[in-house]
Every structure is written in C-alpha cells, then in structure tokens.
Amino acid sequence: MTTVNDAAWELLRHHGMTTVFGNPGSNELPFLAGMPEDFRYVLGLHEGAVLGMADGFAQATGRPAFVNLHAASGSGNAMGALTNAWYAHTPLVITAGQQVRSTVGQEVMLSNVDATVLPRPLVKHAAEPTCAQDVVRTLSQAVHTATLDPAGPVYVSVPYDDWAAPVGTDTAHLLDRRVVAGGAVAEAEIARMAGLLDAAEAPVLVLGPDVDSARANDDAVVLAERLGADVWVAPSASRCPFPTVHPAFRGVLPASVTGITERLTGHDVVLVIGAPVFRYHQYDPGEYLPAGTRLLHVSCDPGEAARAPMGDAVVTPIGPAVAALAEAVTERGRPARWDTAEGADEASVPDAGARAAGGRLVAADVLATIDALAPRDAVYVNEATSTVGDFWANIRMRRPGSYYFPASGGLGFGMPAAVGVQLADPQRRVIAVIGDGSANYGVTALWSAAQYRIPVVFVILNNGTYGALRGFATKLDALNAPGLDVAGIDFVALAEGYGVPGRRAATLEELRAALTDALAADTPTLIEVTTEALARM
Template identity: 40%
Template sequence: MRTVRDATFDVFRRFGMTTIFANPGSTEIAFLTGLPDDLRFVLALHEGSVVGIATGHATATGRPALVNLHTTAGLGNAVGALATARTNRVPLVVVVGQQDRRHLVYRPFLAGDLAGLAGDYPVWVNQPARAQDVPSAIARAWHEAVDGRGPALVIVPSDDWAEPADDAPIAAPARLHRGTAADPATLAELADLVGGASSPALVVGADADDPETWAALVALAERLDAPVWQESFAARAGFPQDHPLFAGHLPAGRARLREALGGHDVVLAVGAPVFRQYPYEQGPFVNPGTTVALVTDDVEDAHHSPVQFAVVAGPAAVCVALAERVTARSATTPAPTRPAPPRPPTDGEPLRASHVMAALAERVAADTVVVEETPSSRPDLHRLLPARAPLGFLSAAMGGLGFALPAAIGVRMAEPRRPVVAVVGDGSSLYGIQALWSAAHYGCGVLFVVLANGRYAVMDRLAEQHGAGKAPWPAFEEVSISTLAEGLGCPATRVGTHDELLAVLDEVVPTLGERTEPLVLEVAVVPDTTFAP
C-alpha cells in the first residue's frame, strides 16, 4: 500500500528537499524511522540550531531547506530562529509534528495549539484537513516559502503518515515561472530620475547579494560615478566592499544617516528597505530636497518604505536596464579613505577584536564566507574585513542571538569546498553552542573564531550610554567556550597573545577549503569601549 509518507517523500524529491534538518520527538517517529537511502537526516541538539543550520543551507543554495520540528516544545524553541529566517528572507519548509489526529479532541499529552505558536513569522501555516492532503500541503509550502521568502509551516499529526495515499493530483504546480523585469515605461521613469540627478547615491541591501546583481550594480555605480552604501544591520552584502565606490555601512540613527547621505539629490536603494534603524531619533531620514527611490523584489519592503518611487521587480534586471539607459559620467568621486589596520599589540598589550579582524583580513581568501555575530565588534569587522564576493558576509538581520554558529554549519554543508569562518562573541555563542556537535559529527570544516571578553560588552556600552546607573548583569569570565566545545566533541583551542593568534591562523586558514574538521578558536580579547550602531 502506498502511504501518505511515501507520497510526501516523492514531493520532497520533486522539489529537491532531500536533506531533513531535525531534532526529533515522539510525534515524528512514524515520519522519520526507516528513511529511504536518498533522504539525508541531519541532527542538531537544539531546535534553534536545527533552524539555524537549515537557514545557512538555504541561504547558500538559494532553495528552500526542509526542517522537522517536534510539536509545541520544538516549535516553541525554534521561534526565534524562525523569526531570523523570516527577516533574512530565507525560504524554509517546516514540518511540525502533532499528536495522533484520532484523539486530538481529547487534548492528549503532547498535543499543541501549533497554528499560532510562531506568531506572524511564518509566511504560511497549514494543518491539512485530511491525511491525504499532506503531500499537496508540502508542495504548496515550497511555493509559499519561495514567494513569501520565509518559513512555511505544515502541521502533520503523527498517524497521518501511515494512512493510505489517494491518487489525486498534487495541488501545486510542478514548476512556476516568476517574472522579474519592470515594464519599459517604469524603467524610463526611473532612468530619468537617476540619470538626471546631479549627485546620485546608491544604497544596497541583502536582497542584492547574488553575482548577477553585484555585476549590475557595479556597472550602474561606475556609470553614475555614484558612491554605494550598504544598509545598516544587513543580513548579507549587496556590493563588493573593496570596490573604490563603496562608501561604507549606513549608520542606524537618523541624524547620522542624514549626514551620510547629505549632498545627494537622489538616493536609489536596491534590495534594501528604506531605512533600517536602531536607536529612535526624531526627524526625517534624508535632508529636504533629496528624493529616495527603491528597487526591490520584496513587496513587503515596498509597502513600508517611505520613498517617492518604488519598483517591485528583480534588482539585477532593473539595474542592468538602468546602466544601459543612463549617460556615463566622468569618474570624479574620490575613493573613500580605507582604514589602516590597527598597530599590532606590543609585548604585554592585550588583544582587541580589531587585531583579530585585521589578522583574518590578511589571510582569508576572497571567496570566504564570513558569518558574523559579534555585536560590540561588528563595526571593526565591517571596517577591516570587507565582503569581496557574493555570499561573502552573512548575519542575522533580526538581531537575535544564536544564529552564526549553526548558520555557518549550514553554509558549509551546502558549499563543502568554500571557506567558512564564523566570527562570534562569547556571549553570542552560548545561544547556539549545541550546534558545534553537528559541526563535528557531520565533518563541517568551519573555523569558529570566538572573541572571548567574558561579558555582554555591547550591553555594557549601551548601559553606559543610557546613563541611568550601574547595569545589574555580571560578567561571566569563568565560562570557557573552548572547554564547552571540546565537551561537544568539537576540536578547540584558546589563544591569548597576538603571536599565538597568528600561528593558529597561518596553520588553519590555508586548509579551510578542504578541511572536514571544525575548529573553535577562542581568542581572549579585552572588551571594546565604544559602540556606535
């Protein structure tokens, strides 16, 4: 007898979802035991790590990843990571286990009110009315995740898997073509706006992070001789950050934002919302007289961005068309002054995060994926370790912690020959530390650089800026990340001097393309004393 489970596995194969990222529970036994050989199971020890690894994998492949979560506890533990996937615009198909359908009416042990548990972060949630509708729900979830650019949830009672499948066709297209180009009239209007500007500027975001859009943006920026800013708190880099026209990362407060974009009469944002903020400040985003336009393939961004003109279409196609339509300008924009690397510490001088970033920048290959989660040291990373290739930078646009360790593992699983380095604060690492077991068990040769200052440094700086008295949280200098890593089966070492740091990096970095053993490099650094979002 062909079962609902058999039919669902065929849907997985049709849509290329042959790896299942999971932390299983009893409601998933019927689904997961006796998997066919062509379906791969990847275990993580916490649901946040499950979703984080899947998010990294889907980010690197550009296709939805398949996640399995265990009823209320599993979905509840994963909500923060699902929120990050939604904000990072990463498609996931999430199968959530539920108690046996036949006695849900009696509220049995492990039954959950699952449909609303993750709030508004899923782009679609469905519990099929019949067991036989599960395969169609999974197929639709794939399309919903792609179009909604986030996690789509399907809730499946445990007894559904063994039910007989019917011969009804799958209620979702096998292929769906999406248009990407703007119409000629819209392109002409946008070209007139940008091409007619006396001093245009570009702002790029995570949705511009692909080879075609990078190339199109480089051509457009060079033709306009326009500086290019990266949106603040971006999940990914939207432009080569070693290009002479790259101006830096936009500040996240309105006063400094107006200063950064001052002097430009037209600002064109591409693949970025307008504008990501952090501290609340009064006043407009830009000075009077500055027109802001937006090109995005995300309708949600277009709806909430305060711009004079928004175009919903593929950024690459639009930028290629704009570069062909605008008149080339003479190159008069001076290249920004690049910061000099910090002076190496003298004997007895402690290491700082900037020393670590500079040492990495001197050694990592241009195609290295840097996954960041070090809030107090993020400005140093942006300043010293630029993204030089698409997918060269990855972070959690949501701002919640626990993303970088599992995401780096997922990227490496998807790109097994691409160097991957995670740069993480010690406080941040504790929110996803369980992921290190998966890295070791599945042979993911990621270099995890943990900046250990024994405290939540960014919180300390924010508390000082607030000026309302001493913060109540203590330091945690007794925590040893390298010891925790080794306890999870992941090789680790701790360094405290510049010479030790350089020696380990010189040994490990050249092997990152082919190594199958992860390494946690815990680097003792003194806390940063400033923080400017």
C-alpha cells in the same frame, strides 16, 4: 499502496530538498522512519540550532531548505531563530509533528494546540492539513509559497497518524507542477528611475541583502560605476551586496534617522535596492532625509514597499531590476573602476605586539589578522555584535555570498548558520566570528559540526561581557542594569566537550598560528581570543 509518507519524500526529492535539518520527538518518528537512503539528516541538539543551520544553508544555496521540528515545544524553541529567517527572506519549509489527529482536541500530551497560530507572524503561511489526503498538497503549497518573492519561511503541522494513510488519487499531479512568478521587470518604472538618476547631480546607492540573495552584486558594481555614485550598505546589514574593496564603497549606514540623514547629505537622489527604507534601531529622531533629497526604492517585498515612510517604490524582482538599471542609466565621465587584479588590495598585517591597555587584544587587530590569513573567497558569518564596525572596516569581501549576519539581530544565528553555510558551499572556507555572549545561544552547533566533519573555523571574541548591550547601556545611562557580564566561560573546554578541537590565543602571534592550522584542517576548529571589553558601536 502508496502512503502519504512515500509521496511526501518523493515530493521533496522532486524539489531537490534532500537535506533534512531536525531534532526529532515522538510525533516525528513515523515520518522520519520512512526517510529514503538518498536523503541526508542533519541533527541539531536544540531547535534554535536546527533552524539556524537550515537558515544558513538556504541563504547560501538560494533554494528552500527543509526543517523538521517537534510539535509545539520544538517549534517554540526555534522561534528566536525563525525571526532571523523571516527578516532575511529565507525560504524554509518547516514541518512539525502533531499528535494523532483524533486526540488533538483533547489536548493530550504533545498536542500542538492552534498549531497554525503558533509561528505567526514570522511565517508567510501556516497550515495543518484538514485530512491525511491533503498532506502532500499542503507540502507542495509550502514549497512554492516559501520560494516565491518575497521568499520566506512556511510552517506545516502534520498529525503523525497521517503518514501511514493512503495518498489521494490526485497526488501524482503535484510532481509535474511548476510555479513561476510572472513578475517581469517593471520596464516603465525602471526607465523612469533611470531618468531621475541621470538627471541627478550626486546620486547615491543604498544596497540591501536582497541584492546579494539575487546574486546581483556584479550588476550593482556596473550601476555604481556608470553613475559614478557612492555606495552604502543598508543599515543592520545581514549580507554584503557590494565588494568592500571597491573605491565607491562607503560602508554601512547607521541604524538611526539622524545618522542616515547625516551620511546622505549632499546627495539629491537616493536609490535603495533590496532593503527596507530603513530598518532603524537606536531611537534618534530627526528629518528622514536631507532637504531637497528624493528617494527611490526597488524591492521584491510588497510589505517593505508599502510601509516605508518616504520615497517612490517599485516592487519587482531584484536581479533583473539591477541589471536593467545598469543598462538604462547613462555612463558619466571617468567613473571609479574596480581593480580586480590579484594582489591589488593587499592587507596590512597588525603588529604582533599590539595589545589593548588591559593586556587583551584589540578586536580590530584580531579581525585584520583574520583578513590577512583568510582565503580571498572566504565566507564570513558574523555574530560579534559589539565589533560590527571593526568587522566592516577590516574584513575585505569581494564575491557574492561572502557575509551572513542575523537579520533580526536575534542571537544564536552565528554558529549554527556557519555550519549550514559551509554545508551548502563546501568549495569556500567559512570563518565564523562570534562574540562570547552570542556563542552561548548556539554553542550546540559545535556538536553537529564535529559529527558531520564540517570544517568551519569558529573564532570566539571573548571580552567577558555583552559588549553591544554595554554600549547601549552607556548611551541610555543604564550601566547599573544587571546581567551585562558573562565572565568565566571556557570555550576551548566547551568545544572539546562537543568534539571540536579548541585553542586559545592571547597574542596575535598565537592567533596567526592557530588560524593557519585551522584553515589547513578538514575538520572544525574553535579559536578563543581574549579581547578588550570596550564596545565599539
């Protein structure tokens, strides 16, 4: 007899989802006991870390990742991380164990009451199969739903007695299914946009994370060069869609109305690709666009297109759209070309004696040192939120898939995501730059890194305070608010407790030595760097 459990694992294998990220409870054991030998289980010590690892893994591979959580409590623990996955358009299939089907209505211990309501609105779809024979079809639906544009998380609650039940007679058909989106490039709209860009005197590109997700970075370079256009990265950047060493790159737009308007002044046509219009943060009201400026929007997400407060939008696959636009626009005279020659963008190394007034290191110098020593194809996971500006100013990123940041701003993404990204991309070295406040939300990921020998280099910028929060407190005249400081944490001791070698760097010379050794190792390393407490927003 083929059981639901047998068929579910076969379905996952068919879709290449042979890595399971999880933290098990009693409801999940009947499912996990049947895991085939060709699957890999990655254990996280907290569900937030579990989902963060899966988030990084799925973003880096571009394919759906499988997550197994424990009932309502485990799902609740993962909700903060789920917020980041939702806004990152990360394809995740999240399963949660449910109590025995006949007892759920009694609300016995570990029942997931109203299971489909719990994860909303942070999932594309949530389901609990109506019977055991519908479990595998529901899982199949989840895989396809998670991967169709816009990609995103899907949640399935499964009563644990369903796994031993016999499958239905139609389960075999699920392995033969293909679901392919028929969304070809909207050729007429692309041609129209190309005409508007050609007619513009000073067009500008604003590129978002979906450009990097679609690996359309190279086509974006061609588009910018043919237009001779400046390129900005959309506000609150969670990925890097354009090489930061390109002469057209201007930086990351601020997450405020007036800040964006100021940066876009002088441009008559703004083309936003693969990002919302716009994800504001700080309340700073004003005119949405400079007078006389027209906005065009290309998105894979109908919701993003519909809720934008201005501009003409087309919903279409990002990769083909960028390639089509790059082909359709007319090349202008002598555009800026990117010199890709090795050594064309050599780093300047900070003075080894550089220190802040209080004897701590300046974050910009720390980041410049990391950039100087890191491989050219290094991947960065950043969750040092008070030094984001310094990061973009000092870290050079050249290749697609080089940068990950929490898409919703929710802390706890960085350390787990770095583990997931390194698992997905073992040929490139992952460097996680994490603030001391952020680190505490995902520090258990160190255990997983140690257990599975995942060679992430974790660099903790320890300034003893929630730097970004203190920056906002200054702007909001709220410096008397409690809870702004997190002094007295020894991250080296924490790392070693989880099985990760740790070193402390109080000077740039010590940082260089520690980073050189860490990059030469084939196991994870944590480096704690004491930095100044000034928040740079």
